Amino acid sequence: MLSFLYVIFILSVVAQLFYFYIFSKFTFSKQEVTNIQRLKFSVIICARNEADNLKLHLEKVLTQRYLDFEVIVVNDASSDTTSALLEEYQIRFRHLKIIEIKASEDYSGNKKNAITKGVEAAKYEYLLFTDADCEPASTHWISEMASQFSDRKKIVLGYGAYKKISNSFLNKIIRYETLITAVQYFSYTKMDMPYMGVGRNLAYKKSLFTEVNGLESHANIKSGDDDLFINEVANQKNTTICFTKQSFTISEPNTTFKSWFNQKRRHTTTANYYKPIHKALLGVYYISQLSFWLLTIILLAYALIGQLEIWIVILLMLLRLLIQYIIIGKAAEKLNEKDLIPWFPILDIYLVFIQFIIFIRNLKGKPNAW
Incomplete structure (x- = not known):
């Protein structure tokens, strides 16, 4: 079970880095x-x-x-x-x-x-x-x-x-x-x-x-x-x-x-009507983001009780955060949102779990007030 979680964690990091590569197309554009x-x-x-x-x-x-x-x-x-x-x-x-x-x-x-x-x-x-x-x-x-x-x-x-x-x-x-x-x-x-x-x-x-x-x-x-x-x-x-x-x-x-x-x-409900390729790309991004933060927490807990080498988890976590700061930080400067940069990890964690709650709520019933 632990090995399975570790593999999923690595895959989520790889997926996140792939999406940051996509985001760099805007970040470094003129x-x-x-x-x-x-x-x-x-x-x-x-x-x-x-x-x-x-x-x-x-x-x-x-x-x-x-x-x-x-x-x-x-x-x-x-x-x-x-x-x-x-x-x-x-x-x-x-x-x-x-x-x-x-x-x-x-x-x-x-x-x-x-x-x-x-x-x-x-x-x-x-x-x-x-x-x-x-x-x-x-x-x-x-x-x-x-x-x-x-x-x-x-x-x-x-x-x-x-x-x-x-x-x-x-x-x-x-x-x-x-x-x-x-x-x-x-x-x-x-x-x-x-x-x-x-x-x-x-x-x-x-x-x-x-x-x-x-x-x-x-x-x-x-x-x-x-x-x-x-x-x-x-x-x-x-x-x-x-x-x-x-x-x-x-x-x-x-x-x-x-x-x-x-x-x-x-807004989340509306995205259900996007073209399949767009829904797939956005869905995989969110799943990889949720998996990254959830498994980071779980694997760090395992590492603290000695069942996993903690430095591997920390290294991968820091790599992902570093790339985020470079890509999204530069984009934030372009879009005049520079004051958000110090808050990135907290905002990222908070937002991804709020989006998960929204997903669960929308499964139970779609909002009808527009």
Whole structure:
């Protein structure tokens, strides 16, 4: 039994090193500018009862230093003061377009429907998406994302960061999980295997949306307006990434563990609809990560009672941690998450076991609140 556990531990270390090699494709990449033309953009934001967030963030979208763009806010059956607020902004900003979706007995809000309405209303070919609780990290957000389009590249995946909250462990967990997710989808894109993007910072051509009938293929799934769409249409030729700090968006993070936990449950459920190759790669990564930490604890316990040479376990553990610090640490610097680096082992252990709990919970029943 001990020999079996030891072999599995070695295999998990090897698997983790293989994935860190994949992640290095992003870590050691350089951002290239492929387009210096002034493309015309429609920025689309879907909002449902987001008056407070729009008041905080919308003006930073409307005042981007970019020549040709419109901002479309789809008011998705809001019952707060969103409508009145948008009308006030429209007086000041003529390039703001408001799409009103009225609530009814049969309709109380649907983000995929709202996105479709926004795309239909867009007068420009290039679409840029973010959320009502997000703001651009700079006034050059549009121009930075626009710079990555070319004749071949029809999709640009950006980074959606979360606002930093001092002395909050939950905030560190949220940002670490976001960092790891971004490293994965950026790296697979660099490996010509794009599989997802985040709606907080995502751009693609309107014609691409039209070619596949928009979100129709997964309209029955409540989530996935961003990652399932990208999983369907992205390929090795048409997708690229943008990771300059000026291209980031910054979102308001959850402030309670329960709300974040439920959000992660929803995201995990959506991943079940990815293409088989993507599910396999993500699944093996998680299994190897869970096995590494679980078996590290078990084998160290055996070593302490003299049934195993402790230096072998420690050496393999330190090797894996060293590679993690090099690969993920460098990526954290690129994505302006450098303050997380000292916390890597703690965050890694905590996150992997939280993900295991989420997996067990979702086996018992899928979340139905979106």
